[in-house]
Amino acid sequence: xxxxxxxxxxxxxxxxxxxxxxxxxxxxxxxxxxxxxxxxxxxxxxxxxxxxxxxxxxxxxxxxxxxxxxxxxxxxxxxxxxxxxxxxxxxxxxxxxxxxxxxxxxxxxxxxxxxxxxx
Amino acid sequence: xxxxxxxxxxxxxxxxxxxxxxxxxxxxxxxxxxxxxxxxxxxxxxxxxxxxxxxxxxxxxxxxxxxxxxxxxxxxxxxxxxxxxxxxxxxxxxxxxxxxxxxxxxxxxxxxxxxxxxxxxxxxxxxxxxxxxxxxxxxxxxxxxxxxxxxxxxxxxxxxxxxxxxxxxxxxxxxxxxxxxxxxxxxxxxx
Numbered sequence: 001x002x003x004x005x006x007x008x009x010x011x012x013x014x015x016x017x018x019x020x021x022x023x024x025x026x027x028x029x030x031x032x033x034x035x036x037x038x039x040x041x042x043x044x045x046x047x048x049x050x051x052x053x054x055x056x057x058x059x060x061x062x063x064x065x066x067x068x069x070x071x072x073x074x075x076x077x078x079x080x081x082x083x084x085x086x087x088x089x090x091x092x093x094x095x096x097x098x099x100x101x102x103x104x105x106x107x108x109x110x111x112x113x114x115x116x117x118x119x
Numbered sequence: 120x121x122x123x124x125x126x127x128x129x130x131x132x133x134x135x136x137x138x139x140x141x142x143x144x145x146x147x148x149x150x151x152x153x154x155x156x157x158x159x160x161x162x163x164x165x166x167x168x169x170x171x172x173x174x175x176x177x178x179x180x181x182x183x184x185x186x187x188x189x190x191x192x193x194x195x196x197x198x199x200x201x202x203x204x205x206x207x208x209x210x211x212x213x214x215x216x217x218x219x220x221x222x223x224x225x226x227x228x229x230x231x232x233x234x235x236x237x238x239x240x241x242x243x244x245x246x247x248x249x250x251x252x253x254x255x256x257x258x259x260x261x262x263x264x265x266x267x268x269x270x271x272x273x274x275x276x277x278x279x280x281x282x283x284x285x286x287x288x289x290x291x292x293x294x295x296x297x298x299x300x301x302x303x304x305x306x307x308x309x310x
Contacts, residue, residue, distance in 0.1 A: 011291040012284070015263075040299045041291060047240045048263040054241070056153045062166055066144055066173050072137065 003027075003034055010034065014041030125189050133181055140180070143189070144173055150190065151197055157260045158201035160249045164208070171200045194265050198257065198275040205253050240298065247297045251290055258283055259290035 006024050013020055020028060028034045125146070131139035151172055156165035175196050183192055248256055257276060261267040262283075267275075273283040 008288050008292060011288040011295070014291065037295070040295050043240070044244070044291065044295050044298060045263060047244050048259070050241060051157075051244065051264045052266075054153070055149045056156050058149060058152045058166070058169075062152060062169065063145065063148055065166065066148060066170055067141055069170050069174055070137075070140065070144070070177055 003031060003037075006034055007037065010038050010041055014038065014045055122188075126185070129180070129183065129185070129189060133183075140177060147190065147193060148173075151193055154194055154197045154260070154265065155201055157248065157264070158198065158253070158257050159204060159208075160253070160256070164204060168197065168200045168204050171204070172197045175200065191267070194261070194267060195271060195275050198261055198267070198272070202257065202276050205257075243298055244294065247294050250297070251293060255286050255290035255293065258286040259294065262287050263291070 006020075006027055009020055009024055010028075012018050019025075028038065125143070128139045128143050128146075132143060148169065152165055152169050155168040155172065156162065159165050159168055172193065176193060179196075183189070187195075248260065251259070254276075258272055261272045261275075262269065269280050269283050269287075273280040276283065278286075
């Protein structure tokens with residue numbers, strides 16, 4: 001058996017889930033080159049497994065982008081930061097103005113009613 | 120994140136609690152981004168894949184039965200999205216090496232001896248992975264780093280299980296050849 005024929009099998013068995021055929025196993029037992037190759041595969045697999053604990057660090061924009069695409073449709077175009085604050089203040093001011101105007105109208109009506117009752 | 124906490128968030132998110140799903144995103148997006156980057160090999164593309172992943176996860180959350188861990192479920196969706204994305208992108212087999220986006224180790228205390236021995240190898244490996252053709256890279260990343268079973272990998276990539284295995288062995292072989300190039304003497308012996 002040639003080392004080249006066995007090479008891909010070594011890649012397959014390195015994780016321990018499969019076994020070599022008996023012919024291949026006899027070859028590896030007697031072949032330093034294939035033994036070295038198998039050891040390299042095992043080292044490679046350990047290194048690959050160790051990558052699982054490594055995380056890339058995305059910038060903060062990514063989280064904002066993800067959350068933006070997930071927001072319910074009604075809030076997708078929600079304003080952010082200063083604009084949102086300005087919009088809230090504007091809304092409160094508009095509501096206060098409307099309330100004040102309403103109160104003036106009611107007061108004027110009441111005054112008119114009193115005048116007409118007195119007359 | 121604790122499993123019980125994740126389970127709670129999932130249940131709340133399934134019941135329509137949008138903030139609970141946002142919490143799940145916050146807890147998992149770095150992991151999802153890392154996998155996406157390892158699969159597509161480009162920062163901007165990885166960002167697109169991550170957004171698509173969470174959109175699909177959000178839509179499909181009610182179908183998540185908890186048979187697998189939430190992270191594994193997300194990995195499968197990410198793999199599927201990346202595969203779709205790569206299919207659309209139709210790049211050449213070999214992609215240019217991108218800039219290093221910065222790597223943080225979340226478990227620095229784990230396996231100190233092993234870490235000392237393979238620290239350099241890991242850096243070389245990260246480069247070697249990105250140099251693989253995307254089809255080979257996807258299988259080795261999903262199987263050997265993220266421990267997804269062949270069946271699941273085949274399903275997400277739209278290939279047969281045997282094709283997934285062949286790709287895996289080819290990918291491992293290429294990585295080994297790149298990381299451990301034969302010396303001149305060995306090359307001469309190999310001819």
